[in-house]
Amino acid sequence: MTKPPKSAKIKVCLVATSLGRGGAERSCGILSGMLDDLGYEVHTVILQDRVEQEFSGELLNLGKGKKENDSFANRLLRAWKLKSYLNKNNFDFVIDHRPKNNSKREVFYDQYVYKGIRRIYVVHSAKKATYFSESEERMTTIYSKNYATVAVSKFIETELLNASGIHNTVTIYNAFDTPGLSNKNELPTGLRGSKYLLWYGRVFDEIKDLKFLVDAFVASEVWKQDVKLVILGDGPDSELIKKYAAETSAATHFIFLPHTPNPFPIISGARASLLTSRYEGFPMVLVESLSEGTPVVSLDIDSGPSEIITDGENGLLVPKRSLPLFAEAIGKICRDDALYLRLSQNARPSVARFSTELIAQQWKKLLG
Secondary structure, X not given: OOOOOOOOOOEEEEEEOOEOOOHHHHHHHHHHHHHHHOOOEEEEEEOXXXXXXXXXXXXXXXXXXXXXXXXXXXXXXXXXXHHHHHHHHOOOEEEEOOOOOOHXXXXXXXXXXXXXXXXXXXXXXXXXXXXXXXXXXXHHHHHHOOOEEEEOOHHHHHHHHHHHOOOOEEEOOOOEOOOOOOOHHHOOHHHOOOEEEEEEOOOOHHHHOHHHHHHHHHHHOHHHHOEEEEEEOOOOOHHHHHHHHHOOOOHHHEEEEOOOOOOHHHHHHOOEEEEOOOOOOOOHHHHHHHHOOOOEEEEOOOOOHHHHOOEOOOEEEEOXXXXXXXXXXXXXXXXXXXXXXXXXXXXXXXXXXXXXXXXXXXHHHHHO
């Protein structure tokens, strides 16, 4: 029997843990839309049953029916289903967004699941263990077989990948697709007419260092001028941080809001967005805030902030994890109206280079 002709469209399969609430998952959903708009045939495969991001193209959800303590046999079955799907559809590329924190699993993907397919791995975090597991040498060999390895920041490309001997690399930043100029009338009633700072994301203190955030807000004393701090999101440490904030002298000036799929009116109404993470890859909260005209105050952690923020131009970049320095920066953004005006005027133009239109062209160049 003659094999049917291959589709004229380039076929791309995105593989991700899920399409949940995280930045990597959001960037995967945005990438599916960009590639679809460019005319590629796009499929997305997820391994956990969480679909909270918009996406384009076809979706294969291998996580349906997955149990928390899944058996080895079921994991093998999912891998076999993924392999069968890749073979059936004859993809030109696989773009893999999964963490790579188990070297034995990655050898299996390398030698069986992805065998014979051009693959691109996307590295979303500066935390080395997330993408190199316990065996740097083994993972370096696997990465070096890729068609390309995409870093979401220059720091990840040079200090994580290149420094480990991986050179088939390119930096492509995550794109943003925020609506821009959000309607502040959509603000929750309790925020209308209020002056507030904003932190948003997954409430996980080990990564996001929210206790530091609370302490810095208290030390800044801007709450004495009735400035509030909104903490927007859910996570395993939500109750811990609520209790921690309730025991401070500024307790009545914290507002906790649950995760919302559309945070942009709240972002747009904020005096500034704050970032105190211990590590990131390419923190989308900074880009999304700036795209709304909202300045940012961030610690200068290894990966991301210094590639987004120009200190004193579109935000304030605090050079080290110092409580007095971060509190001082909070005070400046709240009390210095001339500084705030300059930062807010520069905010939106400063992130034009991360637009979906420009980032899509970089992916198009990579895929050929």
